[in-house]
Amino acid sequence: MKSTSIITIAMLILMAGAGSAASGDGTMKVNPSSVTAGIDNDFIFTFNNQAHTFSPGSQATITVPSSWTAPQETDSNGNGYVSVTAIGAPTFSYSVSGQTITVNFETNKDKNKGFTISYKKATAPSGSYKFTTKTKNGYSGSLKNINTQPTIKVSPASGILVVSGFASTTLAGNIGSFTVKAIDANGNIAVGYTGKVHFTSSDKMAELPEDHKFNTKDNGIHTFSAKLKTAGTQWIKATDRAKSSITGSQTDIQVKMPEYTHTLTPSPKVGDSVKDTVTSTSTSGNKMQFKWLRPNGQTARTKYVTRSTNYIDSFKPDIEGSWGINVKEFDNKGAQLGTSSTSFSATVNPEFGKLGAVLPLFAVSFIFMNFRKRFNK
Amino acid sequence: MTDKLKHIYILLLLIIVSLLVFIVQGITTQVTTSTKEIEFNRMDDYDEQLGNITQISVTVHNKDTVNHNYTVSAFVDSIIFSNDTVEVSTDMPYTYSLTIPTEKKYTDDNVLIEDPTHSINLTVYRDDSERPLDRIEFKFE
Known part of the structure; x- marks a missing residue:
């Protein structure tokens, strides 16, 4: 009986050992793990060493299911862009080949070491997908599946519009193009979509496309142009006119104000012409408002200038002190694209001062008096 | 006389x-500054990039003993271009100015491709009055 128990325990230990050897060390988790079909999403896969020491030569592979957006590491704005960031791992490198991402790394045995894989603008048809992850420890080991594979559930879309392609960072007033894709419940492009799409934006000054009725030539995809004009984080939304639940938007579009530099006439005097030459990074065809502010804050002049090479305005300050120049750039529709300000100090030109006119008179009288004094003597 | x-x-x-x-x-200063409350002016010029340009301006001299707010409304081709309100004190002038390209541009085949401006209308209001203090229309052929 005793010997039987010993054999059983030994077998269990062997089985446990065999089990541990059959799987790779570490864990891989993914966020988000549940998305909607047809919509591009950004995913973060996090590998944790679970306090295992990964010797030099260790490797992890993660295979993206074939129906997903193919991973790539060349175009950071493109779909399926992959980048890897180490978490306390002293050395690592990575590569993408076909659907597989390979990470070479090593860690000490401290907890929570490893790396994150960023997989951007990726989508897939509805279904549940396992991203097979394997690891090996050191040069001599072989790649083995980890125990719990990261899984992403893709829910069917109930007919949506996907808005994408507008530059994630753009200059206020610049024209940009974007694509609207009609997606069916399975996450595929709805080639037969014939709905009429209306556009809205968080930017109240945006120039958006007119309503567009999709036709058979569109095959479910159409490219549009728009201008966002208000600096900040903006979005563009497309909504089906007949069924508002068929909608989609592109978010996190960073609209930046044009940059301005002022070049002023040096050491300006009261009564002299002061020239402000403003360069702007915006496109041509815009207008600039110059406001020349007296030292008391009152506006001495408002002037609108159409852009030539630069925006240029000149003004003769009529009092001494610290003057301000505020500029605002507008496009041809009157939307304000950006603003900037500068200041200068206007000093009195002595030859124009009243004191300057009276002083010589006193000088002459002083000489005259002395002359009379000597003459009388 | 001592x-x-x-x-x-x-x-x-x-x-x-x-x-x-x-x-x-x-006296001479008063004579030179004894001007109208509202003065309009037009000056034609040339810009290498824009071609013919015109500068339209209106200068406000507040003749009152207290400060007033003046609003200058500018319409270019009957479309509102700007609406600027500023406070003008009794002793300091305020000028509103607008420089715009006015040159018509044609192709080699004499087809008009750019016809920037036909008219500019400037109206000056004082404080909250809806009745214009003065107005002028500049036309461009």
Whole structure:
């Protein structure tokens, strides 16, 4: 009986050992793990060493299911862009080949070491997908599946519009193009979509496309142009006119104000012409408002200038002190694209001062008096 | 006449001359600044990039003893271009100015491709009054 128990325990230990050897060390988790079909999403896969020491030569592979957006590491704005960031791992490198991402790394045995894989603008048809992850420890080991594979559930879309392609960072007033894709419940492009799409934006000054009725030539995809004009984080939304639940938007579009530099006439005097030459990074065809502010804050002049090479305005300050120049750039529709300000100090030109006119008179009288004094003597 | 009296006499003479200078200066300044409350102006110019350009301006002289808010409304081809309100004090002028390209541009085949501006309308209001203080229309052929 005793010997039987010993054999059983030994077998269990062997089985446990065999089990541990059959799987790779570490864990891989993914966020988000549940998305909607047809919509591009950004995913973060996090590998944790679970306090295992990964010797030099260790490797992890993660295979993206074939129906997903193919991973790539060349175009950071493109779909399926992959980048890897180490978490306390002293050395690592990575590569993408076909659907597989390979990470070479090593860690000490401290907890929570490893790396994150960023997989951007990726989508897939509805279904549940396992991203097979394997690891090996050191040069001599072989790649083995980890125990719990990261899984992403893709829910069917109930007919949506996907808005994408507008530059994630753009200059206020610049024209940009974007694509609207009609997606069916399975996450595929709805080639037969014939709905009429209306556009809205968080930017109240945006120039958006007119309503567009999709036709058979569109095959479910159409490219549009728009201008966002208000600096900040903006979005563009497309909504089906007949069924508002068929909608989609592109978010996190960073609209930046044009940059301005002022070049002023040096050491300006009261009564002299002061020239402000403003360069702007915006496109041509815009207008600039110059406001020349007296030292008391009152506006001495408002002037609108159409852009030539630069925006240029000149003004003769009529009092001494610290003057301000505020500029605002507008496009041809009157939307304000950006603003900037500068200041200068206007000093009195002595030859124009009243004191300057009276002083010589006193000088002459002083000489005259002395002359009379000597003459009388 | 003693020397002392002579000196006093000369000093008084100089003071009178100085005062006269101030008075004359004051009068000439008043004469030169004795302008209308609202003055419109037009100046045509040329820009290498834009071609013919025109500068339209209106200068406000507040003749009152208290500060006033003046609003200048500009319409380019009957479309509102700007609506600027500024406070103008009694002793300082305010100028609103607008420089715009006015040159018509044609292709080699004499087809009009750019016809930037036909008319500019400037209207000046004071404070909250809805009745214009003055207005002018500039036309471009």
